[in-house]
Amino acid sequence: MAIDQHAAPGSEPHASKAVDRGSAAHRRKAWIVLALLVGLMLVNFADKVVVGLAGVGMKQELGLDDRDFGFIQSSFFWLFSLGSVLGGWLGGKVRARWLLAGVAALWVLSLAPMAFQVGFTTIVACRVLLGFAEGPTTALAMQVAHSWFPAHQRAVPSSIVVAGAGLGPLIAAPVLTWVISEHSWHAAFGVLAVFGAVVVVLWLFGGDAGPESAAGEEGPDGGPAAVVLPPRVPLGSLFRTGTLIGAMLLFFVAYANTAIKVSWLPLYLEEGLGYDATTAGNLVALPYLGSATAVISVGFWSRSLTRRGVSNRITRGVLPAVMVLGSGTCVIAFSALDRGPLQLVLLVLSACLSAAGFGAGFAGLSDVVPARQRGAVFGVVTGFYSAAGIVAPMVMGNMVAAGQTRAAGYGDGFLLLGAFMAVGAVVALLLIHPDRDARKLAELGRGAKIGHPRRPVG
Numbered sequence: 001m002a003i004d005q006h007a008a009p010g011s012e013p014h015a016s017k018a019v020d021r022g023s024a025a026h027r028r029k030a031w032i033v034l035a036l037l038v039g040l041m042l043v044n045f046a047d048k049v050v051v052g053l054a055g056v057g058m059k060q061e062l063g064l065d066d067r068d069f070g071f072i073q074s075s076f077f078w079l080f081s082l083g084s085v086l087g088g089w090l091g092g093k094v095r096a097r098w099l100l101a102g103v104a105a106l107w108v109l110s111l112a113p114m115a116f117q118v119g120f121t122t123i124v125a126c127r128v129l130l131g132f133a134e135g136p137t138t139a140l141a142m143q144v145a146h147s148w149f150p151a152h153q154r155a156v157p158s159s160i161v162v163a164g165a166g167l168g169p170l171i172a173a174p175v176l177t178w179v180i181s182e183h184s185w186h187a188a189f190g191v192l193a194v195f196g197a198v199v200v201v202l203w204l205f206g207g208d209a210g211p212e213s214a215a216g217e218e219g220p221d222g223g224p225a226a227v228v229l230p231p232r233v234p235l236g237s238l239f240r241t242g243t244l245i246g247a248m249l250l251f252f253v254a255y256a257n258t259a260i261k262v263s264w265l266p267l268y269l270e271e272g273l274g275y276d277a278t279t280a281g282n283l284v285a286l287p288y289l290g291s292a293t294a295v296i297s298v299g300f301w302s303r304s305l306t307r308r309g310v311s312n313r314i315t316r317g318v319l320p321a322v323m324v325l326g327s328g329t330c331v332i333a334f335s336a337l338d339r340g341p342l343q344l345v346l347l348v349l350s351a352c353l354s355a356a357g358f359g360a361g362f363a364g365l366s367d368v369v370p371a372r373q374r375g376a377v378f379g380v381v382t383g384f385y386s387a388a389g390i391v392a393p394m395v396m397g398n399m400v401a402a403g404q405t406r407a408a409g410y411g412d413g414f415l416l417l418g419a420f421m422a423v424g425a426v427v428a429l430l431l432i433h434p435d436r437d438a439r440k441l442a443e444l445g446r447g448a449k450i451g452h453p454r455r456p457v458g
Helices: 024-053 055-062 066-075 080-090 096-115 120-134 137-146 155-182 185-206 242-272 277-307 312-335 341-365 371-385 388-402 406-431 434-449
Strands: 002-004 018-020
Touching (some): 024 096, 024 120, 024 155, 024 185, 024 277, 055 185, 080 096, 080 137, 096 120, 137 371, 242 406, 242 434, 277 312
16 A cells, blocks of 8 residues: 655655556566675674785784784774764655765775785784774665565565675685685785775665654564554663663674684684684685574564564564574684584574574564664664774784684683673663563653653663
8 A cells, every 4th residue: 555655764755746656667676685785794804804804914914913804803893882872863854875885985095005015014004094984884775675674574685684794704705715826915905995996886876775664663464563663762761771781792792703803703713723824714614604694584583473462572582592692602613613514503503593692682672763864863773883893903913922832812802792792681681671671762762752851771
């Protein structure tokens, strides 16, 4: 049926025209945009993993030790949070087509100098710029994806967007490893710069935000939503809900795992476990292949459970928290094992569970965040959890440097990471409750409309 839509943040005024969200044209456009978002996420994470793949050659050429390399990896996240918050704020003011194209163009600008001879300071400066530009990408991509799909369908597009993060390293790891071995680590950065420019052009031609309305949400059965959020709620009340606090904590510990995987996994396989460079580059792809598959599968599973009447508390709270808990347990287990098939299975499984939990959890945020505020809120959430990327690579670098052997240092670092993930997931499990918090925020909005004093939402 045709419904009157309000303009989504970052979309054009024409989005207020009547739009049939069930039409074939709308569905086709939604999936085209989703595919372009996956392309952006693919480049986004390929850019992140390239330093890890180039790490051995980079360290040899520039004479870097483990602490220096950890410093470079950490520098990517120095302005990541600032970029996340700024990008989220701009997401409500700048059309999504131009904003995402602009940040992706900055990625290309930061990668291009690395294709030539550079020093330590230049590398750090380029990584800082790249981190700042990539900071808002996940939040903006989620905001745009959610603007094309009704509430009960968002678990799948959320998971597909997150899967793009897995596809980037999955494709990049073997390809860039070959480029590095046949040419140089500088050439790998040049390849990414060119590919990033192509994705920018494609997005400019086909990408934009959809006609998502702050009202007119649909429930799991396709009918009116059980809880209709007001157009806006006080941000203080929103960020005091258990769902926002729990989700931010869950994302923080999951992203610590992602940051270490991106920064140190290639070196761990090569230096810690003794695989040769080609084998290590191929093995790096396995966790990302598993992650991409798992995150999409869990997205469809979550949507299926929602359609069958299972509460959002289970599908978007308990389910992702249990998965991240399982991921942390796998990290603890493989940190204690020697090189071999079982260790690789646990390593891949930990990546799968962490990524799948992240994707399912992000869908729960839209249950409690009004559409008009999603850009800003997603930016703050992303800025918060990305701070794990500042700390985690440096901690791992210090643990490796302090270990009696390199293998022992890596083992200690992964053991600490697994314990951190497990504790964070348990706390998040107790806090996330989208249905409860959405009702509280809806009541707060109704109270404000009739002049009642606003009560804090816990």
